[in-house]
Amino acid sequence: MPLAEKKLIEQIRRSARGGESVVRGIGDDCAVLRVPSGHELLVTTDFTLEKVHFRRDWHRPELVGRRCLTRGLSDIAAMGGEPRAAFLSLAVPGDVPQKWVNRFLKGLLDLAEEFKVPLAGGDTAQSASGIQADIVVVGSVPKGKAVLRSGAKAGEGIYVTGELGGSAAALARLAEAKPVGAESLRHLWRFSGQSRRLGVPQARVAVGQWLRQHKVATAMIDLSDGLSTDLDHICQESHVGAEIEAEAIPRARVGTGKKRVALELALHGGDDYELLFTSSAAVPNRVAGVRVTRIGHTTSSAGMRLIGLDGKKHRLQAGGWEHFKRSL
């Protein structure tokens, strides 16, 4: 094992904390976990790749680490589950300074601490080129109670948590502004709602659990690829259509003027990590301290439709965040 790799494992081992679910963590061939009896297991894996999901010269390492774990936690949230343990596979090329790795791990482990999710294992390797991270989050949910994408019926309300388009707006601004110096980059980060002050995306674990416990959500997904793409996933898996209203979509406010982001970004931008769900029950305006907004309803006719800001009905197609992905 190369020294750098050995150091990395030791570092993760030192940083990792046990938890009630972890019988045996880092230091054996497998981690050993305990899941409450009567629970089913949830497993999700998500890549975070340099030059695909982040750029070392654009994104602070703490945020890259934080986003890496957020992606996994958010998937558990979307099933109404409880995260139990995380596993990190991390490959780093020789030219990446130790400081970058330290800051990446700090972002990831601070978030793990917030959610009381122990880092229970993973793998490390020297990469031939670029940083590659793969996060696995294992969670649990009472048997048969996971909220799937496939549970929606026609005529139900469609809801989202929080506000949409903030992350996409931040990335669009970074893309517009390049090349930029370190000073303006810091400014952009603050401006773009990615700083601690303005809030970074939060995995909605408590909201997801509340919606599952109170049998409110019939189908649920997290908004990682963008509203239009993720709503399409629910429609496909549930065999329903959808009609949503542009006016109703809660658009993030950014910048000093607190201007709302463009509709396009709220519709197709990704990385929001809010929850999208359907419900036939009465849904409160706030759940676990987070705003919940009704944006439309499911239909028996297939396909997605958008009532635009012009009041006219448009066909809506899955867009996703590939525009931004490509611009990296």
Next chain:
Amino acid sequence: MPLAEKKLIEQIRRSARGGESVVRGIGDDCAVLRVPSGHELLVTTDFTLEKVHFRRDWHRPELVGRRCLTRGLSDIAAMGGEPRAAFLSLAVPGDVPQKWVNRFLKGLLDLAEEFKVPLAGGDTAQSASGIQADIVVVGSVPKGKAVLRSGAKAGEGIYVTGELGGSAAALARLAEAKPVGAESLRHLWRFSGQSRRLGVPQARVAVGQWLRQHKVATAMIDLSDGLSTDLDHICQESHVGAEIEAEAIPRARVGTGKKRVALELALHGGDDYELLFTSSAAVPNRVAGVRVTRIGHTTSSAGMRLIGLDGKKHRLQAGGWEHFKRSL
């Protein structure tokens, strides 16, 4: 989502098969798994990276896929566990032909079928450079019965399954022979024990389970990094030392002459995926059809010692397979 990525997900989804443990597989935010009551969960993750663990011009894609899953299954075997489901995260750059991906998946899925382990999820992405795969295998073991690295006591026998050094010998030959034409490469593969005829590494799942069920193994690890490195892990975690005999180490036979590989390769070569375990019980010569060989014993004094082919006692240090890794 780029088209290639979408195609890849659909392809994996089509290829993936359900299993009794998988309540919900690919197609939701998380996979939902069921683990038998009274069982604990085993989780392992392993990277397979181009130019680090394999070379596209040296290794057949089927073998890369097979080795990818073998690494995970072998970790479950080393705990005495039962594999329940696998998850594959796969990032492929645009210049890799679809055929390579198909053949890689075929190797992986054929092995999954052999072990009755459904591919229950994962992630796909377009890579900026090089192929990156991360395999997660989830298994289970009766509560409190996992065989750890830390259970060895002084004065116990040290055993290995199968024969060692075959994979390292194959890789060493490839490294010596480069650059080589396709014809000689095919010859080398046959010669080097990596072909189907001569057998590829096998995860020793049935052996691991037998050793656990019959309370034979006190500590266990799989030989992925090489005998000297993996024995050192058991010594460190169990706080014992070890003395092994060069003469007793079962060295793989390679080539038409069936010549035994050099001791160095059996001692420090990796990728054998045999099991290394300690025991104070009577150990049969064969377990689940696989040869088991006593190679030495644990000691109360720390450190590892080797009784060489010269009959003299040498200090043994963790070597591992970094020599070969570096030569890629």
